[in-house]
Amino acid sequence: MSKLTVDEVVAGLRDIVGPRGLLLGDDMAAYEQGARYGQGRALCVLRPDSLTQVQAVARWCAEHGVKLVPQGANTGLVGASTPDASGNQVVLSTSRLRGVCEIDVENRSVRVDAGITLQELNERLEPHGLWFPIDLGANPTVGGMIAANTGGTRLIRYGDVRHNLLALQAVLLEPPGEVLEMGRALRKDNTGPDLKHLFVGSSGASAILTQATLEVHVRPAQSATALVVPTSDAAVLQLLLALERELGDFLSAFEGLSGHAMQAAIDHVPDLRNPFAPEPAPDFAILIELEASGTRTYTGLDLQEALNLFLQDQFEQTIENAVIGNGRELWHLRHSISEGARALGQPIAFDVSVPRSRLMAFCRAARALVAAEFPFLHVVDFGHIADGGVHFNVIWRHDAGRPYDAATVQALRDRIYAMVMDDYGGSYSAEHGVGPHNITYYRRYASPTARRLARGLRDLVDPKQLCGSVDFG
Incomplete structure (x- = not known):
């Protein structure tokens, strides 16, 4: 922590971001509490509204040894975007970094400031027939999605954020306030190490992410959905492999829902119904979705008909029951599970x-x-x-x-x-990243060599460990 008093830190930072860009007292509450984990106390909350302000904040904090915790929409689930209990950390919210959203329809890309949310991004893309198809149960910012490398329910078709990131802009703490531009609006660029991937999944450590260029996709013109009951656990993967062989070009989701998960949602979300009624919810079901950018006029294919024929062929082999239903209703069941579980x-x-x-x-x-x-x-x-x-x-x-x-x-x-x-050779954090909530397991399972390399990379861009709440070393 800086040798400056709290009042001196607040005054110095207020001079940079202005009165509207700095919060104190009760106004900080929403920034101090994580979505699931992480309850801390901030020295203050900064809300810069330009790249220039972010650079000036970085320089000032580097000079005075003040630690920053970057924060997007604060929807993360591992505490990486919330301050600790010391009261010495400054939260840097990107919520006002939202002036740039430049859509290149022909290139199918968008250059966007880090503070724009996923919902707003898709609202801006919709008139152009495009979308950024990272489907989540929350509404994070672009910067937060990059920091966590989010995936979501349609990863099998579109990949995670890393797969859709063309370029990234970040403000460094060393040299203080320097802007690092990584990549361009190109899908092919092999002119050296792809440095932007050093910051993807970094949980906000080492640098302040300020802008990105993303690949976006054509919105589906048609989709088909079914909720099916497999004949056994073994049949689940048999069904998935069969789908990929027969309809793999269109498969966008293959989601598993346990009976307890479905029942929790049905019992506690008022506008939900059991799609299998009058029978009880089964022990396990799979939500299948197909999507196509072309209509039947051009493809000669009706996805719902194709899915129905496929399911008929699979009956008794891998499927014992199926609901061919309204896609919105079935996805509502899937997305209501977390609410039901909390109840x-x-x-x-x-x-x-x-x-x-x-x-x-x-x-x-x-x-x-x-x-x-x-x-x-x-x-x-x-x-x-x-x-x-x-x-x-x-x-x-x-x-x-x-x-x-x-x-x-x-x-x-x-x-x-x-x-x-x-x-099982798996991962303790599939898509939520690493934060104070699960850093113990990073230190337990990451090899000494991997940790040494991570510390070396951080020492290059943030040697005083002023940015972020996670130490990967």
């Missing part, structure tokens, strides 16, 4: 991934572990089967019969992550 009690969330060939086996083993060792907890799991990701949420129910206990939760985390990493 049951306090979620203990695991965002993990394993090779997709082992995903169903992992889920079986993890459920068995919870039932045997933590029988008072309730599993509500769902996720992205096609890319090997699963949100293995465990709920400490309101009616668990015993109070929430942090030591028990820590023991559960250690057991689940050990299973993911050691037994």
